Amino acid sequence: xxxxxxxxxxxxxxxxxxxxxxxxxxxxxxxxxSSAVVTQFGDEPSQAAILxxxxxxxxxxxxxxxPDGTGVGAVVFFQxxxxxxxxxxxxxxxxxxxxxxxxxxLGRAELLGSVPLPRAASLAATLLLGAAANMLLAMFLAAGFxxxxxxxxxxxxxxAAVGAVGVFFVGLAAAVAQVLxxxxxxxxxxxxxxxAAYLLRGVGDALGAPAADLLHVGSAWPSLLSPxxxxxxxxxxxxxxxxxxxxxxxxxxxxxxxAVLIRRRRDVGASLLPQRDGRxxxxxxxxxxxxxxxxxxxxxxxxxCVGAAVLGAVAGALGPLVSETVSSVAPLKELISRLxxxxxxxxxxxFVTALLGVAGVxxxxxxxxxxxxxxxxxxxxxxxxxxxxxxxxxxxxxxxLLIAAASAVGVSGxxxxxxxxxxxxxxxxxxxxxxxxxxxxxxxxxALVFxxxxAVVFAAAPRLSVLLGWGxxxxxxxxxxxxxxxxxxVWLQDVSPFRHSPAMPVEPFDPxxxxxxxxxxAALAGLAAYSLRRRDLTA
Amino acid sequence: MxxxxxPVIETLGLVKNFGRTRALDGLNLSVAAGxxxxxxxPNGAGKSTTLRVLLGLIRPTAGTARVFGLDxxxxxxxxxxxxxxxxxxxxxxxxxxxxxxxDLLTGLRxxxxxxxxxxxxxxxxxxxxxxxxxxxxxxxQKVALIAAFARPARLYLLDEPSAGLDPVMDAVFRRHIxxxxxxxxxxLLSSHILSEVEQLCDRITIIRSGTAVETGTLGELxxxxxxxxxxxxxxxxxxxxxxxxxxxISIDGAVAEFDADAADLGAVLAGIAEPGISGLSVAPPxxxxxxxxxxxxxxxxxxx
Numbered sequence: 138x139x140x141x142x143x144x145x146x147x148x149x150x151x152x153x154x155x156x157x158x159x160x161x162x163x164x165x166x167x168x169x170x171s172s173a174v175v176t177q178f179g180d181e182p183s184q185a186a187i188l189x190x191x192x193x194x195x196x197x198x199x200x201x202x203x204p205d206g207t208g209v210g211a212v213v214f215f216q217x218x219x220x221x222x223x224x225x226x227x228x229x230x231x232x233x234x235x236x237x238x239x240x241x242x243l244g245r246a247e248l249l250g251s252v253p254l255p256r257a258a259s260l261a262a263t264l265l266l267g268a269a270a271n272m273l274l275a276m277f278l279a280a281g282f283x284x285x286x287x288x289x290x291x292x293x294x295x296x297a298a299v300g301a302v303g304v305f306f307v308g309l310a311a312a313v314a315q316v317l318x319x320x321x322x323x324x325x326x327x328x329x330x331x332x333a334a335y336l337l338r339g340v341g342d343a344l345g346a347p348a349a350d351l352l353h354v355g356s357a358w359p360s361l362l363s364p365x366x367x368x369x370x371x372x373x374x375x376x377x378x379x380x381x382x383x384x385x386x387x388x389x390x391x392x393x394x395x396a397v398l399i400r401r402r403r404d405v406g407a408s409l410l411p412q413r414d415g416r417x418x419x420x421x422x423x424x425x426x427x428x429x430x431x432x433x434x435x436x437x438x439x440x441x442c443v444g445a446a447v448l449g450a451v452a453g454a455l456g457p458l459v460s461e462t463v464s465s466v467a468p469l470k471e472l473i474s475r476l477x478x479x480x481x482x483x484x485x486x487x488f489v490t491a492l493l494g495v496a497g498v499x500x501x502x503x504x505x506x507x508x509x510x511x512x513x514x515x516x517x518x519x520x521x522x523x524x525x526x527x528x529x530x531x532x533x534x535x536x537x538l539l540i541a542a543a544s545a546v547g548v549s550g551x552x553x554x555x556x557x558x559x560x561x562x563x564x565x566x567x568x569x570x571x572x573x574x575x576x577x578x579x580x581x582x583x584a585l586v587f588x589x590x591x592a593v594v595f596a597a598a599p600r601l602s603v604l605l606g607w608g609x610x611x612x613x614x615x616x617x618x619x620x621x622x623x624x625x626x627v628w629l630q631d632v633s634p635f636r637h638s639p640a641m642p643v644e645p646f647d648p649x650x651x652x653x654x655x656x657x658x659a660a661l662a663g664l665a666a667y668s669l670r671r672r673d674l675t676a
Numbered sequence: 677m678x679x680x681x682x683p684v685i686e687t688l689g690l691v692k693n694f695g696r697t698r699a700l701d702g703l704n705l706s707v708a709a710g711x712x713x714x715x716x717x718p719n720g721a722g723k724s725t726t727l728r729v730l731l732g733l734i735r736p737t738a739g740t741a742r743v744f745g746l747d748x749x750x751x752x753x754x755x756x757x758x759x760x761x762x763x764x765x766x767x768x769x770x771x772x773x774x775x776x777x778x779d780l781l782t783g784l785r786x787x788x789x790x791x792x793x794x795x796x797x798x799x800x801x802x803x804x805x806x807x808x809x810x811x812x813x814x815x816x817q818k819v820a821l822i823a824a825f826a827r828p829a830r831l832y833l834l835d836e837p838s839a840g841l842d843p844v845m846d847a848v849f850r851r852h853i854x855x856x857x858x859x860x861x862x863x864l865l866s867s868h869i870l871s872e873v874e875q876l877c878d879r880i881t882i883i884r885s886g887t888a889v890e891t892g893t894l895g896e897l898x899x900x901x902x903x904x905x906x907x908x909x910x911x912x913x914x915x916x917x918x919x920x921x922x923x924x925i926s927i928d929g930a931v932a933e934f935d936a937d938a939a940d941l942g943a944v945l946a947g948i949a950e951p952g953i954s955g956l957s958v959a960p961p962x963x964x965x966x967x968x969x970x971x972x973x974x975x976x977x978x979x980x
Contacts, residue, residue, distance in 0.1 A: 242809060319771070321770070412809070412810060413807075414773070414806060414807070415771075415773025415775070415807050416775065416776060417773065417805050418804075419775070419780055424779050424782075424783020424784065425783065426784070432769075432771075432772065432776075436771075517767045518765055519769060521728070521731075521733060522761070522763055522766075522781060522820070523781075524731075524752070525731050525759065526756055526781070526785050527752075527753045527754070527755075527756035527784075527785060528784060529752065529753055530752075673733070674728070674733040674734060
């Protein structure tokens, strides 16, 4: 046991910067959300207003969660839980894969495999670290809620709900790491499962049945397939249900035990899905910068496209269904007819618009990932071999930007096409379904600005490129999604390029805005090429 | 200066700072066309930094670097056209196969010679279908070497190229160096493996702390070399100290060890020739001794 403890401390030391950033960052977001709710929705009438609005808008339910009565705590939990749980899930999966499959792939696990400890000792230490990290996260979150003025028991329960979702994903990622052969594939699959949990919960919540008072919505069955859905059932601020926590922890235990069993029976470096051989020769496209960039991006892109396809299909196919569900409640129907121009058809549009907006974020993320891959190529020493060829840096940058932009287009297009197909199949005529394709594509210019900005950071301040590349997207997302909630000034919210994408089909297409965004992206790309020519390649 | 006599590589007073660290400190290096030039130095001496400057990957803080008479920072594309490069720490794309990486790297330079590629893969006993993440260090090195040799170049920049190769593969590597050299190519080979440099190189530059401390042919540097002796059964080992050209004598019972200067070998051999000797081993002349002595001397004199 002392060996496992020693490994635990060693792994914790390796994560001494990463984990505190995750934990404090998530706790801070929890605190900020609660303070914003306290200031903006302090009294019961305003809380009731926002809840009724949410109950009448399935897009709101899909993205945020289930309204669960008035009270500051309940409103905070409804607004922030799903998003916070996703962050806890990502923290947990990255943590586990980093210490298991990635270590094995890079040969570090072999070094530890020579010490007199059981084969699964390192995995056990990682599971402990994951549990400890989520426990700390639960405590800090609870402290943040209390500091913002929420009741103590509810705050503790809400923290525990997030922590339990995180612990579930610790177990899940441990199992995934036994199955897949590389750290990259394990990270991708585990993060994809976090996304799937969020989407399943979203579908279940959007299909949920509003109560007569319009202050509560009960979830539909798909939420029960999602750990985030289970975490939501804890309902810490209204009627706490700790059995939901137990379900999560039990599932985590089963997954972790399975991972340990597999690890004890397998060779170091082996995986349930083995590493296959590759091709002996590169294809026609495999000998150019563009071909390489495509080769490196395609599996990542496939992941984003699957996500966008699910999102699009949900938007298209579910839109009519959710609007029907909502409209079947008589008082809501009346409210909607006042709130949403166009009644039921308008409601579908609002739902679809919100989800296509999220697909726009996916598009930007896929592009940023392609741009930031250049930084990985540089730090891991491969760019040196590439740039020793008779080709300019601008060409290398251009090839990667081209693939990044193509990724953004591909992800947006996928979301639009699947939304159109979904809407078409659902048999509801709310305007031509094909109009959803341009609606999804309308977010491309904003996505291009993000990836061009990431390229500028890579060229001018390479050491900050990962931090700023993702940080800009996160900031854009927070400004867009939470800007109004936090009551930020309009000019600040307007910094986010997403704010300038037309919310089609609710709003008309804005060619001037799209052109302006595209021009900004092009200027940033030029600046990136200029700066990259002027700096040393860092090794 | 006419094109014929112009050095392929020439640096003058090359300085490169990384923050407060000075990686190159006034380096002068000249490599003539057609020669195999050894670039020797301990880890951290500035060998890889020099090669990166020569490729225009980093910009010198001061001084000039010319490759084929061109400034590699100002015109990397034209400079790279005839360069094959093997980086010191070969890092590959984990999800590409070795064959794909070879095709990529040669393709960016205009495409491999198909026969040469096949020969190299055979001679290096390399399996090009495995994903790069499964390759050992030696196999990653093979990828870089095959990519470098599979297409003719006028200049080969090789940064510790035989690291991780076993002796058989090292022989294959040397054979190809000799092949491209016969074809008139210039080779700059950085190394701290002295036997490699000794066997291959026409001229050698020794670099230390970013400065070239010695340049010349092997013959010119040979005067600095010493031969290591181990003798068992000398009747009066203490007499060794009286012989000319003796260094670092150590006596342990009947076993005596010492280094002797090349110029005094005759006198030394005569001095130890006596009936009681029961064992004798003489280490072949190697640059190792020169190398170690050179730097230990320098460090000592600097310490004083």
